[in-house]
Amino acid sequence: MGVLIVGSVALDSVRTPFGEVEEVLGGSATYGSIAASYFTDVDLVAVVGEDFPEPHREFLRRRNINVDGLVTKPGRTFRWKGEYGFQLNEAKTLRTELNVLETFQPTLPASYRQAEVVFLANIDPELQLHVLRQVERPRLVAADTMNFWIDGKREALLRVLKEIDLLMINDGEARSLAKEVNLVKAAQWILGCGPKGLIIKRGEYGAMMFNAHRVFIAPAYPLESVFDPTGAGDSFAGGLLGYLAQSDDLSDATLRRAVIYGSAMASFAVEAFSVDRLKDVTEEALQTRVREFKAMTAFEEIVP
Numbered sequence: 001m002g003v004l005i006v007g008s009v010a011l012d013s014v015r016t017p018f019g020e021v022e023e024v025l026g027g028s029a030t031y032g033s034i035a036a037s038y039f040t041d042v043d044l045v046a047v048v049g050e051d052f053p054e055p056h057r058e059f060l061r062r063r064n065i066n067v068d069g070l071v072t073k074p075g076r077t078f079r080w081k082g083e084y085g086f087q088l089n090e091a092k093t094l095r096t097e098l099n100v101l102e103t104f105q106p107t108l109p110a111s112y113r114q115a116e117v118v119f120l121a122n123i124d125p126e127l128q129l130h131v132l133r134q135v136e137r138p139r140l141v142a143a144d145t146m147n148f149w150i151d152g153k154r155e156a157l158l159r160v161l162k163e164i165d166l167l168m169i170n171d172g173e174a175r176s177l178a179k180e181v182n183l184v185k186a187a188q189w190i191l192g193c194g195p196k197g198l199i200i201k202r203g204e205y206g207a208m209m210f211n212a213h214r215v216f217i218a219p220a221y222p223l224e225s226v227f228d229p230t231g232a233g234d235s236f237a238g239g240l241l242g243y244l245a246q247s248d249d250l251s252d253a254t255l256r257r258a259v260i261y262g263s264a265m266a267s268f269a270v271e272a273f274s275v276d277r278l279k280d281v282t283e284e285a286l287q288t289r290v291r292e293f294k295a296m297t298a299f300e301e302i303v304p
C-alpha cells in the first residue's frame with residue numbers, strides 16, 4: 001500500500017533558543033511525506049506559489065515522492081513563522097500567510113484516487129474533506145489539525161472527524177478541541193465525534209494512543225540534541241502511516257509498532273532545522289533507534 005498525503009508545503013521562518021532560520025523548506029505535507037517515504041510510495045497533494053525554489057521540488061522527487069499532485073499556482077507560497085521558548089513543546093505562531101493555499105481546490109490525479117492509506121495533514125479542514133471525497137475506497141484515513149483550524153473552522157473540522165479512522169493531535173489541541181482540561185476525558189469526547197482511534201502527541205513526553213477500550217503509551221526518544229521541534233508531529237504521522245502501509249496490516253499490534261516508528265522519525269526531525277536531519281536517515285540509524293525504544297520500555301523481559 002502507498003500513502004496519499006495532503007497538507008501544506010511551506011517556507012518556514014523559525015526561531016528556537018538555539019538559532020534562527022528564514023524561509024526554509026517546511027509544511028505539514030513536506031515533513032509527513034519525507035518521513036513516510038522511508039517506508040512506502042507517497043503521493044503528495046499540495047500547492048506552492050511561483051516563488052517556490054525548484055531545488056526543493058527536485059529534492060522531494062529524489063526521495064521518490066510522487067509530486068504530480070504538487071501544483072504551482074500564481075502567487076506566493078504558504079509561509080509560517082514560529083518561535084519556541086525553552087519550553088520546546090509548543091510553538092508560538094507569529095505569522096500565518098496562507099497565500100496560494102487560500103483558494104486551493106485540488107483535483108486528484110487519476111492514479112491517486114485508488115490510495116488505501118490517506119493522511120489529511122494539517123491544513124484547512126474543508127480542503128481535507130474535498131480531497132477525501134475524491135479517494136475511492138480508502139482503508140485507513142488519518143488526520144491532523146492545529147489550533148488555527150480548531151478556532152477558525154470548528155464546524156468543518158467536526159465534519160472531518162466523522163469521516164476519519166484516526167486523529168493525531170497534540171495535547172493542547174486535544175484540550176481546546178474538546179474544551180476539556182483532563183486529557184482522558186478529552187480523548188473520550190473526541191472519540192465520540194467519530195474517529196475509531198486518537199493519538200495525542202505530547203512532545204518530549206511521548207504519545208498516547210486511545211481507542212474505545214484501551215490506551216497505549218509510548219515515550220519520546222530522550223534526545224540530547226533537540227534543536228527545532230517544527231515538523232515533529234508531521235514526521236511522527238508520516239512515519240507511522242508509512243510503516244502501516246508497508247506492513248499492509250492494520251491490527252492493534254502493528255499499530256503499536258507503527259507508533260514507535262513514528263516516534264523514531266519524529267526524533268530525527270527535531271535534531272536540526274527544517275528537514276536537514278530527516279532528509280537522510282539510514283535504515284541502520286532507524287533500526288538502532290527502534291531497538292533503543294524497545295530496550296527503554298521493556299520491563300518484563302530486559303532487552304539486551
Ligand code: AMP
Nearest residue numbers: 008010026027080122230231232233234
Ligand atoms: P508541526 O510542528 O508538526 O505541528 O508542524 C509544523 C509545520 O506546520 C510547519 O512546517 C508549518 O509550515 C506548518 N503549518 C503551520 N501552520 C499551519 C496551518 N495553519 N496550516 C497548515 N500548515 C501549517
